[in-house]
Amino acid sequence: MLVFSKAKLVVLSVPKTGTTAIEEALAPHAAMSVLDPPDLKHAPVYRYNRFFRPMIEKFLGEVEIVAVMREPISWLGSWFRYRQRPFLDGRPVSTKNMDFNAFVEGYLSDPQPAYADVGSQAHFLEARPNGTSVSRIFRYEAFDEFVDFLEARLEMQIDLSRRNVSPPAPLALSPALETRLRHTNAADFELWEGLH
Numbered sequence: 001m002l003v004f005s006k007a008k009l010v011v012l013s014v015p016k017t018g019t020t021a022i023e024e025a026l027a028p029h030a031a032m033s034v035l036d037p038p039d040l041k042h043a044p045v046y047r048y049n050r051f052f053r054p055m056i057e058k059f060l061g062e063v064e065i066v067a068v069m070r071e072p073i074s075w076l077g078s079w080f081r082y083r084q085r086p087f088l089d090g091r092p093v094s095t096k097n098m099d100f101n102a103f104v105e106g107y108l109s110d111p112q113p114a115y116a117d118v119g120s121q122a123h124f125l126e127a128r129p130n131g132t133s134v135s136r137i138f139r140y141e142a143f144d145e146f147v148d149f150l151e152a153r154l155e156m157q158i159d160l161s162r163r164n165v166s167p168p169a170p171l172a173l174s175p176a177l178e179t180r181l182r183h184t185n186a187a188d189f190e191l192w193e194g195l196h
Helices: 019-029 045-060 072-082 100-107 140-154 175-184 186-193
Strands: 002-004 009-011 064-069 136-139
Touching: 002 019, 002 045, 009 019, 009 045, 009 140, 019 140, 064 140, 072 100, 072 140, 072 175, 072 186, 100 175, 136 140, 175 186
Parallel strands: 009 064, 064 136
Antiparallel strands: 002 009
């Protein structure tokens, strides 16, 4: 999460949406950069509202909150690939020796196994009853639009390097499983499809 005081802008860090590269490029220019631990770096709207908003609004007044969202199947695929990395071998969160269908089956299970317990983008971005919400959500698939917005808002050029890129892996889902996913996680698909 990054906070820019002059621009009155907060950038939330939805996991697996390219925000690590943004944070590395912009953290030196931010009034506040929350990069660690992951639960604070990736503070969803509900956590931002509870812990950060009171302090930020006290000193900056009203701010605009922005975030990036990824197409839901691609987002799950990024988690699946990330958790195949060797440093997770032998841990309950590892997806080594697993195919994407098995990962999504785990994601749709209740309870979810540790390797598939990755949350939901719709839940991450869900508005709070007090009105705290993300003002604008950018599509990961049109990341250049997000960068253009930040450059205009922050009045600076942004040079990004690719960071935190997961190894390639096949991400084909069976039609029946994709149908289940789209039904069970309808909020994620509706939110992404509604983005312009």
